[in-house]
Amino acid sequence: MRNQHLDSKILSTLSSVSQQTISVFLGLFFILLLPTIVYADVFIPDSEYTGYYDYEGIYTVVGNVKNQNDFALIPIITISVIDNDQTKITHTLHHVPIPAMTDIPFKLKFPEIHGKHPVLLNAELEYFKTEKNPVPIQIVYDKTLITYEDGHVTGRIKNIGNQTVYNPKVFAIVHGYEKYILDVAQNIRPIEKIEPGQILNFTIYPDPSVSEPVRFYSCFAPVDTTVIPITTKKNGGDFDFRYDSGAWYSAAKFDEAGTTLSIKGYNSYPLETYANFEFPPISGNEKFVVTLNDKPIEFIQSVDEMGFWHVAFNIEPTSQGILKISGFEKGLPPELPKIPQWIKNNAQWWVTDQITDSEFLEGIDFLFEKQIVSVPERDVISESQWNIPSWAKTSVSWWYEEKITDDEFLNFIENLVKRKIVVI
Template sequence: MENKLIILLSLVVLTGLYGDIYADVMIPEDEILGYYDSEGIYTIVGAVKNTENYAVLPVIHLTILDNGKEISIVQSLPTVFPNKDIPFKIKSHEISGTDASITSFDVTFRQAFDTHESKVEVVYDRTLKKHADGHLTGKIINKGNQTQYNVKIYATIHGENNSFIDTAKNLEKIDKIEPGQIINFTMYPDPTVAQDIHYYSCFAIGDETIIPLYAVRDGEKFNFRYDSTAWFVVDEGFDETGTILSLKGVNSFRFPTYVNFEFPKTSENEKFAVAVDGKTIPFIQSIDEEGNWHVAFDVSGSTQNKIVISGFEKPNLVTDQKSESIVESSEPVAESQGTQAESQKEADYSNLYYVVPVIIAAGIGIVVFSLRKAKPAV
């Protein structure tokens, strides 16, 4: 009896160790593909499925083969609640070939704590309508008793024979929706697939999709992020003064949208200015609870623009007493150090996943061998 108990407890420990490793958070093979959008940009679309009984924060890992060269793409996604999907769309300006293909894809994740599923729902009635040009209009309603902020609506798009062909999210910026409030939303597919659409499905309500970027400034990475249905890449980057940032923006849709850039704060004195194709435009500058600057402005439809954001303040140089070298005192450096520490921690845990199960398995083998050799009492 005691030996049976040891085996049972060992199996429980093994299950606990591998619970997250073998958890069913994945991208179905029939719900991921790559195509060249209407602007010729390679685009990966798909959906992450969470069949666990808790919410997760997924990270997609992709490998793209382009002209014989493998390109790795890593993208974080919003929270996926239990038994729900989250569609995604990723564009890569790095891919220049005409026959690129996805060679591998995977999802890692961590459990999302202190998150509650939104009570905002898509209204399923005649107002949910697919139009002749392929775009969708509909309404959402907040059926909960709390105000919801930064709401996004995601959907997968299907063609003939239920084939998965694209994903979409709402164009409008929905800062908040009060309890009982109804708000209209609009979705547009990429123009290259617009005429092939049969229906939209897999609606998911989520928070902001934040896309990371970086530019090199004084030899160091300056990490920042943005939220938009348009796409942005670093063009010329920072100028030699480190105070002016040049970007390129592409909005494939013929309707206007918005962009909200999030920059780490160097000082309270930073006052930004935004120019699009050489013309100064109005924008909103604010600061969030984490101390990051936000620079938000409208983006015209069907445009490719050069965007220049000025007003950055260069970080002060400080002496690192430990290394006796000069380093820049800026948030990206601290973030990088934190990332290295987290990576080391993950590596330590990774080793533990390999070593501990081997020890336990060896213990189980010894117990089983002993049971086989033991003779019944007479």
């Protein structure tokens, strides 16, 4: 059956906040028609693109990508900054998938920049098409959406879909009086999940370096994935991993043995937040130890449905230090199969009548959730309406017996769903 391990997120408790409020509604729909940085239907408005030094002195670039196409896409944003010594520093960000007719803000750090007056150059945008439906979460625009005197905002989100959304986040652009954009901020307290019809609270703080009074927030963008990819050297090769956090991490490196990862992190916000690191397995038997500034910290180690390790922990308010995660095995991870082993186990159990149609289809639905396989405009229906013909067991048995490849099995499933022979 489906592995129930989900990405570990550790909830934190927010401090009490002032009840003096300022309405945010006057500015929510105010849009300036200014020239854009790039042409066509994917662009970053000049008015929503800026750079500043954050609370920890790290040069930070924020902006907002607008997708006005009738298809979803993943933007690749290349940003260059010229430091005072005329050194040009360039970083590339693979942004989250943006559904059609949607915009999602971004934030990118440049720890190498130290000059007093760095020059932010126009961003370069590329993109490739993808399958991504809008996240079925809406901001509740009512009197509960409040901006406080210290610049933070509280509000509520509602799941208007018919499926649970795991680990959602809310991004927003922070506007000032003199500057049109001050920051791009997100909710600091993690939201583990939001069920269909459920309404949950969120709180967003701008970076503490923002000294200009906050005028309003706009472009609220609920998203369901914000992981940041990192590549570092390990035992002579590239080691790719990801993290999701309200804090920022940089300068990742392994020791000579390739068993301990060091990375600098800091949380500039006055709230406790979290970090969740995702690592590919080498043997699958790794046991990690985590320290911050060489002192052990509490953490949770788990494995997700794809077989990736997760290391998650709380982060103290306004804190920084060197994080070390040890317990990696030497060498580089083997290439993981496209389809998790538990789905192949399900296939064998279904063909031999050990599990029900619905239990087998949980694994097939997982393949669509993770975009391992996709079809255009797939209708999402309740689990009680799922069905699969019994004659499909022959092809499924060929797959778990390795008479056909993973790709052939995925093409088989995609074809059945397109033709609505399999309904899920």
